[in-house]
Amino acid sequence: MEPVFPFALELPTRGQGRRTQALHRQLREAILDGRYPAGAPLPATRQVAAALGVARNTVVTAYDLLMAEGYVLPRRGATAVVADLAARRPARGTPRAPGRDATRISPSWRTAPFLGPSAPADLPPRSFRVGVPEHRHFPHDTWRRLSARSLRAWAKAPFTYPPTEGLPELREAIAQHVAFSRAVVCTRDDVIVTSGAQQAFDLLARLLVTPGETRVAVEEPGYPRLRAAFAAAGARQVPVPVDDEGLRVDRLPGDVRVVSVTPSHQSPTGVALSLSRRRALLDFARARDAVVIEDDYDGEFRFAARPLDALQTLDRDARVFYVGTFSKSLFPGVRIGFVIAPRWARDALLAIKQCSDAHCDAVAQATLAAFIRDGHLARHVRRMRPIYAERRTALLAGLRRHLADWLEPIPSEAGLHLAARVLQPEHAATLFATARHYAPGVQSITEYSLTPPEQPALSFGYGVMEAEEITSALRRWGGALARR
Amino acid sequence: MEPVFPFALELPTRGQGRRTQALHRQLREAILDGRYPAGAPLPATRQVAAALGVARNTVVTAYDLLMAEGYVLPRRGATAVVADLAARRPARGTPRAPGRDATRISPSWRTAPFLGPSAPADLPPRSFRVGVPEHRHFPHDTWRRLSARSLRAWAKAPFTYPPTEGLPELREAIAQHVAFSRAVVCTRDDVIVTSGAQQAFDLLARLLVTPGETRVAVEEPGYPRLRAAFAAAGARQVPVPVDDEGLRVDRLPGDVRVVSVTPSHQSPTGVALSLSRRRALLDFARARDAVVIEDDYDGEFRFAARPLDALQTLDRDARVFYVGTFSKSLFPGVRIGFVIAPRWARDALLAIKQCSDAHCDAVAQATLAAFIRDGHLARHVRRMRPIYAERRTALLAGLRRHLADWLEPIPSEAGLHLAARVLQPEHAATLFATARHYAPGVQSITEYSLTPPEQPALSFGYGVMEAEEITSALRRWGGALARR
Helix, strand or coil, X not given: CCCCCCCCCCCCCCCHHHHHHHHHHHHHHHHHCCCCCCCCECCCHHHHHHHHCCCHHHHHHHHHHHHHHCCEECCXXXXXXXXXXXXXXXXXXXXXXXXXXXHCCCHHHXXXXXXXXXXXXXXXXXXCCCCCCCCCCCCHHHHHHHHHHHHHHHHHCCCCCCCCCCCHHHHHHHHHHHHHHHCXXXXXXXXXXXXXHHHHHHHHHHHHXXXXXXXXXXXXXXXXXXXXXHHHCCCEEEEEEEECCXXXXXXXXXXXXXXXXXXXXXXXXCCCCCHHHHHHHHHHHHHHCCEEEEECCCCCCECCCCCCCCHHHHCCCCCEEEEEECCCCCCCCCCCXXXXXXHHHHHHHHHHHHHXXXXXXXXXXXXXXXXXXXXXXXXXXXXXXXXXHHHHHHHHHHHHHHXXXXXXXXXXXXXXEEEEEECCHHHHHHHHHHHHHHCCCCEEHHHHCCCCCCCCEEEEECXXXXXXXXXXXXXXXXXXXXXX | CCCCCCCCCXXXXXXXXXXXXXXXXXXXXXXXXXXXXXXXXXXXXXXXXXXXXXXXXXXXXXXXXXXXXXXXXXXXXXXXXXXXXXXXCCCCCCCCCCHHHHHCCCHHHCCCCCCCCCCCCXXXXXXXCCCCCCCCCCCHHHHHHXXXXXXXXXXXXXXXXXXXXXXXHHHHHHHHHHHHHHCCCCCHHHEEEECHHHHHHXXXXXXXXXXXXXXXXXXXXXCHHHHHHHHHCCCEEEEEEEECCEECHHHCCCCCCEEEECCCCCCCCCCCCXXXXXXXXXXXXXXXXXXXXXXXXXXXXXXXXXXXXXXXXXCCCCCEEEEEECCCCCCCCCCCEXXXXXXXXXXXXXXXXXXXXXXXXXXXXXXXXXXXXXXXXXXXXXXXXXXXXXXXXXXXXXXXXXXXXXXXXXXXXXXXXXXXXXXXXXXXXXXXXXXXHHCCCCEEHHHHCCCCCCCCEEEEECCCCCHHHHHHXXXXXHHHHHHC
């Protein structure tokens, strides 16, 4: 067998679906770790099929998946080429330190961590991109006025270094906000202000992981950048599957010391962790002396009749770290998140924050404190909830009306995105390939998975597209699929 | 011998000075690592002297030093007690996680890192505190106007996540600024925007250290928070002494892979690294395949006739990481610093930044970019230089006129602080104790030292006190000392 790729492949001897998955996964891995370099042309599908002894359609489908995910670029009238991931996603390429230079880099960082999906450069501003909120209804004038007010107050006092844990007025405002909106039990002394939720994950990983030892349960599929932070800290990660009730708590190995979970709105499937699972998770933590990281990244936007309590609210045993962020409820550029930490962990967390970056931007903190205290955050969330609800309804209706033969929505009652299962796995490649044109920004949940999922699914963000835009995009997509 | 402290002490059998030092150091360590808990009363000096078989004056001097440094609080009409460092300095206390809780914390963080001096809560706003710039001459109105302009532009575009490496316009502005002000050789693609210099240290420590292996040379005395970041990454730190020409390059062990240095203005002694030492350091790095971290935290303010080139300017071999910050040239609350990194390290550094906190505050970045591009930073530095120069002159003159019997200024030609050696070590305790009243904010360089320095010294910040205030404070202090 003549080698058609610059690395070895191992495919199962039978099963077209399994061969497609294996080929897709192995090519993706080779692209990610740099064995298959940017710009390299992909051999013709006919040639690969012959060399590997598989059906040509197996190769075509694997190529389509790679194109849909952006790992491979189609070239009009010529062969496809491996995409330059490093150029498009700075943190994703393998560090290209040559020879001796590479040995200066700590082994943890010699190969690029998997950071999951990021937006391609050519994504239109109005798209199904996951995790971006609407800017058109944000009270920009109010924010600007409060920012100017903070700067005027700032100008009157001598310069100081803000406290590591965050400005007292912001911690007070956050404590009241989460008590009111999420029934989280805390005072301002339990709040540590962080540079977004990502820094909270990094601080917690450094706090809780003994490198090479600590086993950490992560959701599968789950948020890649939380995993990246835990991988960097030397955690041994254990992927635990997610179903329609959220994390399969019954599948947690007994020796995990940390369980990370998105109970309000699973990332990326969107399901909520059921109340019985919440109780089971806290029971597990107590029985096994584990701690829980509750990542509540967009839980402000809930559409269900009855909200589920936060895990932190149910915790009687100082085991839950509640992580929040203002990237979704306000905007992604404001780099402010927070951890509500059990008392026993506070001093060590502050020491890590001190070593990491000492403190967060003082003016942004003061502005946000005033924004929350004066009721603007609550008002903005109240105003946005029906807007997002309308978009979500349009998305669900459009999926049911135009894509019912292809996709099945996964139940979800919160947040800014919704996922849908591909009904017939052999349709996945077609869906992914056409999504690039008809539903730009839509993500495959393989981008959140450590192993290829049993059932492919797509995740739709509805943060920045209006209801009519969503409806018409899905109508056009459904029409195009029906004509194939 | 009856135990007078709740832990063992080992004192040299002779030499009053050495015994004082040993007693002071061991008590300080016990306080820092929590063996001597907050609130514990210190036994009477007479009792300690008898129990340890030393002169009473030895104990009195050690106690005075601890009081001057804030580790011990005097109680009027009663015994002194161990200060509550955790309350005063959140990141400094030993994490007080009880029993089983403590085992959940990673071993790296179970005891508090040494973070060096921080300002006591009762420090007056006008003080000799090191590292704080003047707020009264800052163009607050301009900053507020540019901030509003950035927010207006921001309001017009859909929300996005800013790039991990920093906004392109800010990287462009920083590249031009350091090229002009410090002759640093770079383009915007070499700049990575960080959350202050502290984050740059943390990213570099994570990049360059293989835990438990990599030997890192740090200045002794030197900046404790850089050391804390390297300790957290698992570096084996090698303290290398500093003299009047800066780091003793001839004392670098051959096996260090990283050398961290403050060449413009040594932290804390204020000396500049001489040109011959700069060349020797780069020769060392080339010969030993080491890299250099150049921490240029306040190098914008230079008072010498001829500036010394940055190490980065002299580097022909992609070995120097240049770290800068706007905490001194602008204000500490703006959480923006930067690294100018060799190309081979860029991708890995960005991956670490991505895992750490993804990106910095977008509005602050846009505001700073406009502030630099429109010439306001250069103008502000130009305006502040003579103001700080006048204060520095007043400080030098006051030391020579009023404290010549006690202190000898250490040569320094840049920055916002100046250090002075204690001429007779037996005066150190008196100086430290009276400084609390007459020169609040003054720091002992023992706070920057891993081992007690051979010759004690004090560091005076002149960022926030006017020339006349400096003169009158030193006059009153000198008068009080003369009357003793």
